[in-house]
C-alpha cells in the first residue's frame with residue numbers, strides 16, 4: 001500500500017535506523033523459527049495466523065514468472081519513457097532527480113497476464129481463510145525496488161482502522177518475480193506484529209524486523225495488520241514484486257475498479273474475475289441502477305441506466 005505522506009514522515013526516521021542496524025537484527029530468530037516456503041496449505045494458514053505472513057513455494061512456474069515479469073517490465077519502461085512513471089523510495093533530489101523505485105498501478109488494465117493471479121488457488125486457500133470467501137481485489141500494483149532505494153516507513157496496510165484493531169480487513173499477496181533477499185530490498189516485516197493492536201511509532205523497538213526472503217516464484221501472503229515496508233536495495237539489480245491487495249467485500253477498494261478499468265478490459269473478464277474485482281453485489285453494497293434481478297448477481301456496466309424519468 002502506498003503510505004500517505006504524514007505517516008511516511010512519522011516513521012521514516014525509524015525505518016532508516018532499522019536499516020543501519022540490520023545485521024544485528026537478522027540474528028534475532030533461529031533459522032527454523034519463522035515461516036519457510038512450503039506448498040502445504042494447512043501450514044500456510046497456520047503460519048499466517050501465528051506469524052502474520054506465510055510463503056507459498058513455487059506459486060508461479062518459471063514460465064508464468066517470465067510472462068508476468070516480461071509484461072510488467074515492458075509496461076514500466078513504457079511509463080518511464082513517457083514521463084508518467086510513479087516513483088518513490090526516497091526524496092526527490094535537489095536537482096529534481098526522482099527517487100529510484102517505480103510503482104506500476106492499476107495493472108489489471110495493463111495486461112491479461114496479471115488477471116490470472118486473482119484466480120490462483122492461493123486466494124481460496126489462504127486469502128479467503130483470513131478475509132472470508134467473498135473477498136475482493138483492492139488493488140493490483142507492482143513495486144520495483146531499484147538499487148539505492150531507501151526503506152519504506154513501516155506501516156500496517158489497514159492503518160485507517162481505529163484501535164482496537166480486532167480483525168484483519170485487508171491482506172496482501174506479494175508475488176516475488178525475482179529472488180527476494182534481505183540485501184536486495186526483501187520486504188521489512190515484523191513477524192507477529194499483527195497481534196499487537198497498535199500502529200508503528202518511532203519509539204518502537206524494531207529489533208525483531210526481518211528482510212523477507214524467498215526464491216523467484218514464491219508468493220507471500222501477509223496480514224493487513226502486520227508492520228512492514230519495502231526494504232532498502234543494496235545490490236545492483238532491481239527487486240521486482242507484484243502486490244495483490246485484498247479487502248473484505250464491504251470495504252472501499254484502494255483502486256476504484258469500476259472507474260479505472262477501461263470497458264474493453266472489463267469485457268474480457270470471466271465471471272469469476274468480475275466477482276473478484278467487486279462487480280458482484282454484496283448485501284445492498286456495490287449496486288447499480290437498474291439493479292441485478294437477484295442478490296449475488298453481477299452488475300452489468302454495459303446496461304443502459306435508468307436516468308431521469310417522469311409521467312408525461
Ligand SMILES: O=C(O)CCC(=O)C(=O)O
Pocket residue numbers: 001002003143152185186187188228229230231241243
Ligand atoms: O514491495 C514491498 O516490499 C512492500 C510494499 C509495501 O509495503 C506497500 O506498498 O505498502
